[in-house]
Amino acid sequence: MSLSNDFAPTGTLRASINLGNPLLARRDTDSGEVCGVSVDLAGALARELDVPLELVVFDKAMQSVEAVTTGAADIGFFAIDPKRGEGIAFTPPYVLIEGAYLVRMDAPLHDNTEVDQPGHRVVVGQGSAYDLYLSRHLQQAEIVRAENSQRVVDDFLAGGQEVAAGVRQQLQADADRVGGVRLLPGRFMVIEQAMGLARSRPAHAATALTDFVERCKASGLVAQALTRHGIQGASVAPALTAS
Template sequence: MIRRRTILALPALLGLPARAQDTVALGRQIAPTGTLRAVINLGNPLLAHRRPRETEAHGVGLDLVRELARRLGLPLEVITVASPGRSLELLRGEEGDIGFFAVDSTRGQGVDLTPPFIEVEGTFLVREHSPITTNEEVDQRGIRIAVGFNSVYDIYLRREIRDATLVRVATSPRVVEEFLRQNIDVAAGVRQQLEADAARFGGLRMLPGRFHAVQYAMGLAGGRDPAALAWVIAFMAEMTRSGFLADSMARHGIRLASVVAPG
């Protein structure tokens, strides 16, 4: 499991609102330690990734938390992890302040979510010569599906799959590797991740369409003042309406996800 901490010292916030003390108070509510601790899951390439031979993470999630810290006038600590489950553990354990999570009713405990801001597709991947050609053919007795352990797709498929068997892989980026190594029938995950792996390994094909659409939100550690959550919700709405989010997605090459309009 990856857990890497990076401290980014940010300059004092310029242009604070007339009641600067209000922003300072909100900063204390959102980040009680005085540093905004952002937990970033590298298992979701739509929101964050690390380029080869680099130690610093990049992506839409990083752009958002940097802007959030800048507006609050706080230093930023980036904590990178390998799975959404670990992100939840850190926020629930008060070891992190904010993160990004799939909107799912089973994931709400201990984390307060903003409305969703981005939607992504969950798809299936099979071998080129697999007899499976549609999503509907996946749920059959004897079929095994590789999926990232405790990922949103794992949670969804647990509810929906009746006859096939789920094979849980430690982290989502390793799904295709284990799908090939263990000779599993189907791989399930984020479209972009599966497409990248299909191009890397060869001899694989995506099933048409999607089996699930997942919406992502920013999450704030639970138990904070309601004003803190309201401020974060307003911040994310502005990031969407202003074009900040769309620009960030374009800059990082995120083409197969869509922005969810506020409200």
């Protein structure tokens, strides 16, 4: 690729990494280093551009979005959402992830369709893909926002709300940790995880980033990264269909 100046005007590719979704990025408990599928993809892009890589790490998706939109970072890894798309040009998705609901063991809720009722309060991570999606789709239930996605279940238990929402795997891990809760069957949304850059960057850079993602899916790089990091419950997104 001969797009180094478009992608990395500072001479270093600054990749915004969101730790709010542990399926894609996390901090190693022993070394403290940030690792994951999104980090692997950022490294692969930096190698293609032949520039150094700098990870700009955040705890919340909304912070990661802001960094790319304002130019504090060059690229990022996001759940595709129309609101975010106002400032970010997304690639097609590289990974698909399920969003799920969690309730207390004795809750009368047994189906996702029962959540959107008067008096129900749904806890989500502030600015997360679930926050944005449910803000548009819930008509009767109230949304309660936790500081970040990692705090959703603990806040849900402490606050006495009726439902928690988030990444299925994160909720299941929390359920195993705290006990006394269960996931509702199925999913309420499929999250399309994509790469993106600011819409203020040249259009040909966005096209090149789309090409990069498609090649990473086709070559097996994304699948290998999921396996390497032991990620279950996420799948490689289908190849882009030519229009």
